Amino acid sequence: MVKIGQFFENYLKKESFFIDKSVLFSNYVPDEIIFREEQLQEIANILAPTLRLENPSNLFIYGKTGTGKTISIKHILNSISEIASNNKIPFKPIYINCKLKKVADTEYRLIARLIEEFGQEIPSTGLPTDEVYNIFYKLLDKEKQIVLLALDEIDQLTKKIGDEILYNLTRINSELKNSQICLIGISNNLVFAENLDPRVKSSLSEEEIIFPPYNALQIQDILKRRAKKAFKEDTIQIGVIEKCSAYAAREHGDARRAIDLLRVAGEIAERSGSHIVDMSHLDEAEKKVESDKVISTAINQPKQFQSVLYSILFIAPQKKSFFTGEIYEVYKNLCKQTRLNVLTQRRISDILAEFDMQGIIHATIISKGRYGRTRDISLSIDENIVIKLKEVLEKSLNLT
Template sequence: MAKSKIFKNRDVLMPDYLPGRLPHREQQIRKVASVLAQALKGYRPNNLFIYGLTGTGKTAVVKLVTRKLEEKARSKGIRLKISFVNTKRDDTAYRILAKLSEDIGLRVPPSGVATSHLYSRFKKFLDKREIIFIAVLDEIDYHVKRHGDDLLYKLTRINEELKYSKMSLIGITNDINFTSWLDPRVKSSLSEEELVFPPYTASQLEDILKERAVEAFYEGVLEEGVIQLCAAMAARERGDARKALDLLRVAGELAEREGATKVTIEHVRMAWEHIEKDRVTEVVQSLPLHNKLILLSILKLTKEDRATYTGEVYKLYKEYTELLGIETLTLRRVSDLISDLDMLGLIRSEVVSRGRRGMTKMISVESDRNAILRGLSKDPRVAEFVGYL
């Protein structure tokens, strides 16, 4: 394989790369560290709930702090274990409990055990370990919106049933309104400590990119203005550092494919278009089934750039649910899900008056239609309907 003339180390621009330093997150690092430091004294740290938009450094800060915490605990002989679960990937209560169980040394069958039984086994085994256990539940909003907060309720109450071990939770969410989904008892238990991560500014993103670029690229391959443009574009996208790093990496990859010796402003603009289409497909693919059917209805009703309305969408959505033999959500719930699709940037909905018929939402497609269709086509339950569009 030919050696790259662009990249010195592409990995430092990947989403899962954890640098030793996180610029402009010093305050958040101190806060997380101060909460978790109680473990080094043998106490159970307070539960911590972290909010912030995508790409604001939440997961990276928690991983950095917990990694250092584990190192200090080992040096002090403190029995501390930290488990990190992405609840979007391990998206059921069973899978979350299985991951937590395996991380403390309890072997779990892939299936065949009731979730309630698995919880009992996890609790008993945890108590036998006589440890301080910190469970980090990343993207916790995804699990709760799909499956409810029953598991969270149990985990926030588990210390009442433990004699020899102690357990703390760190919840991480991109949804600043997430706690409105929670039972008040769960909310009060989970949010013993709270921390909000603000979006990065353009100048802060520029600092982050400059540090990574030194490790990622050979000297002199970035045209002047490339980093500044990546930072400015990502700052417009709610200060998303992940987007900024992806943009810089994809721009470099496009330059490499061309056989170019420099990454130019034009490569950045091409990378932006490329990422946007991929992002839309990925977002659509991850949507729950009812959201997909609503989006499919909107696509069908807005051909040739026409707008549609909530009532029309609901009528077609209902036809799809009946064809699939699944429950049809209420009109009000569908209206809420339309608002969620708007927040994701897939559609645009605007409340308008229709005279005697009252207020409704006028809806149009905002993102690339082909990218949306690709995302919908990846779900076999929806794919058969996509072919008729």
């Protein structure tokens, strides 16, 4: 008890590096967005007609993760709605991230979410979908207004449930008397629109804007600005920011990653009692960010997924690559031990495909000629994470 008390005492006395850590979290919207002036201007041009109550063109935004799409849209929505409310213009910005599970990842839930935006509750299940649509229409058309609907990670949505909703949404306008709705699609899949229904495609991508990745120098600038707000002066060793941005630039210029990295490095430094954030903290942060990502995705998977993953980890040290069938055999034995019911190979195949998508494994479909066709699978997780991951999975699956 005394020790813990002492710890808190010391903790208080110790000075923090941070002035305002929230600046380094990914949901922070800075009041100035650098290196995106062109795109911002373009978006502004396209959306400006809303202020005159004219319906603007639908807009589509492409760009990889961490290239500032989300932040830019949020920024623009904020400033339009500010001006709109100053001038009493009936304008309603809605931002929805379609990837959020249980929130907006199905047709029903997306519409339900929209209805919520208009201040009405909808049961999470039980109602027929067209009923929900009707409520939405009525709500939307009750008064004259322009709705700007930004759908982030829209590719996730269509991947899961097809493009019917988008078709419905683009068509809504012709059925509304008072309101107009304008869609802004945000996707980090550059070829997303290719496999959309042509009708949807043409009406959704009336305007397209591409967000290119940042280069190392730009990330450096962004980091410096954020760091200035987040950290106290002279708490970061020279070179740390440079290295941090180099890390991130290496992976297609993901600014979000760089910012995350910097924050974690700061946290590590603080905890270790150092008076400055130095390179070693950064290195450690990189490891931690990586392993946290892997472990938290693993932990959040259902039991069956965990079993399959564990089976993979079991084989991995023995061979550099292995096939679906081998994993299935191991998995079947594992299920016997854990008393889980055994899923069909068909299902395992899908699970493996998902792991591949998540980047946990690397799988290529190969043909072994006379000996069939299968996935050639190799683990793409760092070795020292594997050990930790294995422990975590054993605990979760109640293995001894």
